[in-house]
Amino acid sequence: MEITKLHDLYFKKYITEQELKTIVKELAIQVKNDLPKDEVPIFIGILNGCFIFVADFVREFKGDCELSFVKLASYEGTSSSEKVKELIGVNENLEGRTVIILEDVIDTGNTLQDIYKIFNEHKVKELKIVTLFFKPDVYKKELPIHYVGKSIEDKFIVGYGLDYNGYGRNLPAIYQLTSSPKMKNIVLFGPPGAGKGTQAEILKEKYNLKHISTGDVFRYNIKNETELGVLAKSYMDKGDLVPDEVTINMLKDEVNKNPDVKGFIFDGFPRTESQAIALDEFLAEKGECINGMIALEVSEDLLVQRILERGKTSGRVDDQNEAKIRNRFNEYNTKTAVLKDFYKSQNKCYLVNGVGDIEEITERLSDVFDKL
Numbered sequence: 067m068e069i070t071k072l073h074d075l076y077f078k079k080y081i082t083e084q085e086l087k088t089i090v091k092e093l094a095i096q097v098k099n100d101l102p103k104d105e106v107p108i109f110i111g112i113l114n115g116c117f118i119f120v121a122d123f124v125r126e127f128k129g130d131c132e133l134s135f136v137k138l139a140s141y142e143g144t145s146s147s148e149k150v151k152e153l154i155g156v157n158e159n160l161e162g163r164t165v166i167i168l169e170d171v172i173d174t175g176n177t178l179q180d181i182y183k184i185f186n187e188h189k190v191k192e193l194k195i196v197t198l199f200f201k202p203d204v205y206k207k208e209l210p211i212h213y214v215g216k217s218i219e220d221k222f223i224v225g226y227g228l229d230y231n232g233y234g235r236n237l238p239a240i241y242q243l244t245s246s247p248k249m250k251n252i253v254l255f256g257p258p259g260a261g262k263g264t265q266a267e268i269l270k271e272k273y274n275l276k277h278i279s280t281g282d283v284f285r286y287n288i289k290n291e292t293e294l295g296v297l298a299k300s301y302m303d304k305g306d307l308v309p310d311e312v313t314i315n316m317l318k319d320e321v322n323k324n325p326d327v328k329g330f331i332f333d334g335f336p337r338t339e340s341q342a343i344a345l346d347e348f349l350a351e352k353g354e355c356i357n358g359m360i361a362l363e364v365s366e367d368l369l370v371q372r373i374l375e376r377g378k379t380s381g382r383v384d385d386q387n388e389a390k391i392r393n394r395f396n397e398y399n400t401k402t403a404v405l406k407d408f409y410k411s412q413n414k415c416y417l418v419n420g421v422g423d424i425e426e427i428t429e430r431l432s433d434v435f436d437k438l
């Protein structure tokens with residue numbers, strides 16, 4: 067999932083799990099290397115945001131260490147304007163110890179200042195600061211920060227322990243605040259012959275959306291004998307999928323040709339998991355996302371009859387021969403059907419019965435469209 071909604075705001079993926087892993091490991095190695103041999107540090111995590119970072123960091127730290135967590139509580143002081151900061155949870159005797167603070171993010175440095183003040187009272191041997199993220203543009207203090215995992219721009223982030231109003235701590239990657247999507251983008255999904263094209267033509271009018279059928283774009287290119295058409299034809303005639311790279315680039319071009327539309331109905335795309343991932347990433351770059359994937363469900367035998375019927379008038383080579391049709395189903399079952407799970411894991415998959423009159427099915431689809 068590249069764009070995620072928490073409460074009223076949208077966030078886009080900013081730092082991947084893999085990058086986080088590398089950053090945290092690197093920090094743990096540096097901290098270890100700078101310690102005197104046999105020195106057993108006490109790590110102190112500043113809750114709540116640090117909990118995942120700390121859990122990962124200490125597992126990458128090769129050597130003996132102790133670990134504690136504290137919470138910085140602020141309460142009104144005796145004089146009305148004063149805010150007093152207090153640490154909750156330091157039970158260890160820190161005198162003479164090497165204390166290493168683990169922070170998730172340091173921005174203005176106000177919290178850091180409180181930390182310095184409080185820990186200096188504990189007569190520690192040495193106090194070092196490790197922060198996963200640092201926002202140099204807003205840091206206003208002179209206090210040293212000994213280790214920075216990654217410097218980031220001053221934008222609100224969530225995930226990997228960090229929250230927005232309590233939500234988002236469980237996201238495994240870091241997400242950054244982004245503008246609200248303006249489009250309604252829907253993937254109309256289903257096996258060949260399920261009625262995606264027919265329904266998309268009706269729904270695009272009803273909802274004022276742009277319909278992109280990758281099959282239609284390929285057929286247009288074949289008819290006009292473009293380079294793309296020549297390439298695609300050899301695959302299409304057999305009922306095989308056109309290679310991902312070709313299809314993805316074509317799809318992006320089609321989207322980019324329509325910058326001002328209210329959204330898209332994608333028909334026949336994505337058809338593989340890498341197409342679905344590419345689509346998510348491509349839309350996220352624009353601050354947009356897929357609102358939902360609607361799967362039209364029809365049994366295969368019924369579909370073969372429908373397609374053979376359509377083949378009498380459609381002029382499509384791949385509609386006229388049962389072996390080719392079966393091959394298209396094979397492609398669907400082995401490469402495309404998995405996308406249901408892909409969208410289910412994003413909570414975006416809607417199943418609609420695709421058997422019935424055209425109007426009846428439009429009704430069922432509209433019920434879902436209205437919700438998205």
Ligand code: AMP
Binds near residue numbers: 302303305394
């Ligand atoms: P359709 O009109 O959606 O049934 O597509 C007809 C044919 O176009 C398919 O059998 C494929 O050969 C090709 N095609 C259409 N969309 C895609 C896609 N997303 N990925 C790969 N091949 C595609």
